[in-house]
Amino acid sequence: MADFVLVNPPLSPEARYGKLAPVGNRLPNLGLAYLAAFLRAQGVDVAILDAAALGLDTTAAAARVAAQAPLVCGLTATTLGIRAAAELAAKIKQLSPDCVTVLGGPHVSSRPEETIESYRSIDYGVVGEGEATAWEIFREVERGGSPALVKGVVYRDGGMVRFAKRRPLFAHLDDLPQPAWDLLPPLAPTYGPSPQSTFRLPSTILFTSRGCPYKCAFCDRGVFGQKLRMHGAAYVWEMMELLYRQHSIVDFAFHDESLFIDEGRLVELCRAIQRSGLPLSFSCQARVDQIISPFALRELAKAGCWQVSFGLESGSDDMLRRLGKGTTVEQAREALRKVRAEGISTKAFIMLGAPGETADTLRATRDFVLGEPLDDVMIGFFAPFPGAELTNEIERHGRKIGGYQAMSEHQVSFVPTGLEASELEKFRRRLYRSFYLRRAVFRHYRRRLREPSSRRLLLRAAWQFLRHYAFSG
Structure with a gap:
């Protein structure tokens, strides 16, 4: 009860x-x-x-x-x-x-x-x-x-x-108790990040901050607001150690918008991981305009970071401006090179079909994805989520498909003027196929298959890819 x-x-x-x-x-x-x-x-x-x-x-x-x-x-x-x-x-x-x-x-x-x-x-x-x-x-x-x-x-x-009156946000996240992991179903058999973001098993996700100070036009910040607030490194390490000792978690996927936003906190956390001597690995997300120093990147690698993911979204500077990213294609190239130089793999999140997308901007994205040092890519579709700035403009730039039940980046829910839903779907299939059938990506996954705990997960993902992308139109 x-x-x-x-x-x-x-x-x-x-x-x-x-x-x-x-x-x-x-x-x-x-x-x-x-x-x-x-x-x-x-x-x-x-x-x-x-x-x-x-x-x-x-x-x-x-x-x-x-x-x-x-x-x-x-x-x-x-x-x-x-x-x-x-x-x-x-x-x-x-x-x-x-x-x-x-x-x-x-x-x-x-x-x-x-x-x-x-x-x-x-x-x-x-x-x-x-x-x-x-x-x-x-x-x-x-x-x-x-x-x-x-x-x-x-x-x-x-x-x-x-x-009723809106409630002020928590000013100090470390005042919150550690999450009640014990009230969730057993972590290892019940949950798991995607194969792209899993190095070893058991694995779980972590959020170490709330709020986002950036102004991406496709995002809604209704829950946590725009003011960034972060847990301290000691709080984060306490959570990781608890998950390792009580739930046997050995791999962590940090889902913060950018773990790089405070280099001092990041280095402190990396050194806590190194001092512990525990066999941990982790991945994280970052912005391309927030690349930390070479020293901090080396600390990241020594602490067990195996992958950094970037919300690149597009290979077109025009689309990046429309999306409100505040970044450029050249910044993305530089960020990918710096991370790869430290032996850390790279992953990109790509968004297709936002307002203003054209055949030319799609080609620019394809050329970027296939021409840069990327090990993984996640390709989704723009979704006009309530509360996002771009959602207010969609009627002037295309048409919406379906209602709230279609609101997912994994299916087309908006079609820009001049394109068709079938074109976007076909483009994604072909880009996935072109990317993952390259020798460099095969070498990357061959190395990852050496880890026995996640081998079955990766092989199952490979089979799904072959079914839906390699052998389809």
């Missing part, structure tokens, strides 16, 4: 990754783990149900929630998963009419009034960071009060939707 149940609603791998579902990410929801830890620190009896990771449908998930007889059920949802979250909330209400349902996450933070108005099964929405808001909602429910005036809450008031 738990008084507050936090739920990651059902969302199938097929809905998220399409044809590549068998090798897609299976990631723990760290947002719920932070929420659970905060609530537990306040004395709340809390549980986590990761229905997506456990493969539950909404009926089975609702039954598990109802069996806990909670006062409050907190759900999280992206735009892609909002309908499933609302459906689950409705089934929970059928089984436990007195349970208060609360929704947090990216979608409600970007579309608060619309979400509460559209989905009557949701009692309250949480806009922005959820820890303190969730605790105050629970406190009001427990004593029979109303959460309506809690900061950060959006709610229905008769026929109106009202939004």
